[in-house]
Amino acid sequence: xxxxxxxxxxxLNRGDKAALHHLYEKYKDCLVTLAGALLRDxxxxxxxxxxxxxxxxxxxxxxxxTGSLKAYLSTxxxxxxxxxxxxxxxxxxxxxxxxxxxxxxxxxxxxxxxQIDALLKxxxxxxxxxxxxxxxxxxxxxxxxxxxxxxxVSVNTAEGRFRYAMTKLRALLxxxxx
Numbered sequence: 001x002x003x004x005x006x007x008x009x010x011x012l013n014r015g016d017k018a019a020l021h022h023l024y025e026k027y028k029d030c031l032v033t034l035a036g037a038l039l040r041d042x043x044x045x046x047x048x049x050x051x052x053x054x055x056x057x058x059x060x061x062x063x064x065x066t067g068s069l070k071a072y073l074s075t076x077x078x079x080x081x082x083x084x085x086x087x088x089x090x091x092x093x094x095x096x097x098x099x100x101x102x103x104x105x106x107x108x109x110x111x112x113x114x115q116i117d118a119l120l121k122x123x124x125x126x127x128x129x130x131x132x133x134x135x136x137x138x139x140x141x142x143x144x145x146x147x148x149x150x151x152x153v154s155v156n157t158a159e160g161r162f163r164y165a166m167t168k169l170r171a172l173l174x175x176x177x178x
Contacts, residue, residue: 038081130165
């Protein structure tokens with residue numbers, strides 16, 4: 001457990017809103033990246049993180065940290081992203097995600113956009129369980145036992161999903177010449 005996180009949670013439970021702000025600043029970048037990797041609509045990544053922190057704020061006074069706060073928040077973001085994806089699929093069906101990447105070099109931007117689009121399209125071709133394992137492992141830096149608990153599967157299954165996903169991503173990207 002992270003001592004700083006425990007201290008911040010203690011302060012948070014005592015009503016210190018500055019502690020919530022500190023936690024938000026500490027974890028927002030990795031959580032927005034995670035949400036962006038999981039969402040089919042990447043523009044909603046910040047909204048997902050804001051929703052998670054709003055829910056977290058409502059627990060002020062009685063939240064009890066039993067493990068890693070980063071893992072807890074990552075799991076909350078992944079669950080919320082999964083719910084958003086389900087709602088999005090019901091409303092709109094499948095649609096390709098677009099990158100929000102901003103760069104001032106036009107040629108480089110075009111190349112990066114093509115590579116990101118290829119990766120996002122490849123990720124979309126993965127089964128949702130595999131895509132989620134990849135995002136949690138790479139973007140949230142979660143270990144396989146945490147991912148396995150989150151998905152309700154064995155560690156071997158989580159590792160297998162990751163391995164199959166990476167093999168498929170390599171094949172899909174090689175096929176596209178990226």
